[in-house]
Amino acid sequence: MLEIKNLSKSYVPGIKALDNVNVNIANGEIFAFIGHNGAGKTTAIKSIVGILSFEEGEILLDGVNIKNAPIEFKKMTAYIPDNPELYDNLTGIQYLNFIANIYKLDVEKRNDDIVKYSRDFEIYEDLGNLISSYSHGMKQKLALISAFIRHPKLLILDEPFVGLDPNATFKMKTLMKEMADAGSIIFFSTHVLEVAEKFCDHVAIIKKGKIMKIGTMNEVKGDKSLETVFMEMTDSE
Numbered sequence: 681m682l683e684i685k686n687l688s689k690s691y692v693p694g695i696k697a698l699d700n701v702n703v704n705i706a707n708g709e710i711f712a713f714i715g716h717n718g719a720g721k722t723t724a725i726k727s728i729v730g731i732l733s734f735e736e737g738e739i740l741l742d743g744v745n746i747k748n749a750p751i752e753f754k755k756m757t758a759y760i761p762d763n764p765e766l767y768d769n770l771t772g773i774q775y776l777n778f779i780a781n782i783y784k785l786d787v788e789k790r791n792d793d794i795v796k797y798s799r800d801f802e803i804y805e806d807l808g809n810l811i812s813s814y815s816h817g818m819k820q821k822l823a824l825i826s827a828f829i830r831h832p833k834l835l836i837l838d839e840p841f842v843g844l845d846p847n848a849t850f851k852m853k854t855l856m857k858e859m860a861d862a863g864s865i866i867f868f869s870t871h872v873l874e875v876a877e878k879f880c881d882h883v884a885i886i887k888k889g890k891i892m893k894i895g896t897m898n899e900v901k902g903d904k905s906l907e908t909v910f911m912e913m914t915d916s917e
């Protein structure tokens with residue numbers, strides 16, 4: 681379970697980018713975090729994965745506190761930013777093995793997973809090429825594979841649907857669903873409300889650092905579309 685309790689964060693004293701955010705996500709849930717530009721999604725994500733410090737609150741994954749046990753927490757977590765920075769001078773396979781070695785993944789299992797996921801994402805044939813020769817979408821696919829081979833407890837993604845072709849988007853959703861069915865938590869931010877509506881069990885709408893509405897997709901949208909509820913929540917001052 682991921683527990684975010686009373687999380688507040690300011691970049692500038694007196695201005696809260698996150699204001700008393702509370703979120704609980706059970707194992708196996710697919711959770712979408714939606715909000716306007718500047719609402720605080722990336723700030724929340726970077727706080728959860730331990731990149732940003734925060735002044736108030738607690739973040740726990742299966743009871744492990746990011747502040748008290750950051751290494752243990754990070755071992756269970758895979759994070760894919762909206763624009764992943766990879767190592768241009770490595771080949772795709774060198775990068776995947778580098779990540780696999782850092783996390784001490786079993787060699788046989790990792791090799792099987794690399795073949796499976798790179799075939800799924802149709803970049804198997806490109807793994808021997810330098811990352812510098814990859815397109816933006818291919819880099820995103822490589823970053824996704826590096827996360828999937830770890831089978832993390834928490835997979836957290838910032839805007840994962842931007843820049844992927846329809847096949848890759850479909851494949852990513854299928855693999856995310858598989859991971860959730862195996863008990864992982866999938867947490868992502870998105871501006872693509874149709875995908876969030878169809879794909880997620882749970883959702884939170886954030887505005888100016890505050891959670892406006894949170895719950896199951898049905899609880900949040902009722903008999904309206906997610907877009908309608910989002911507009912109602914975020915347009916009003």
Ligand SMILES: Nc1ncnc2c1ncn2[C@@H]1O[C@H](COP(=O)(O)OP(=O)(O)OP(=O)(O)O)[C@@H](O)[C@H]1O
Pocket residue numbers: 691692697715716717718719720721722723724
């Ligand atoms: N490094 C920073 N220094 C100062 N203020 C920042 C910094 N990063 C973000 N902010 C501010 O924090 C607030 C939340 O930004 P954040 O990037 O979390 O929003 P977001 O919801 O991810 O937006 P987007 O959808 O545009 O990616 C904004 O007001 C932003 O200007």
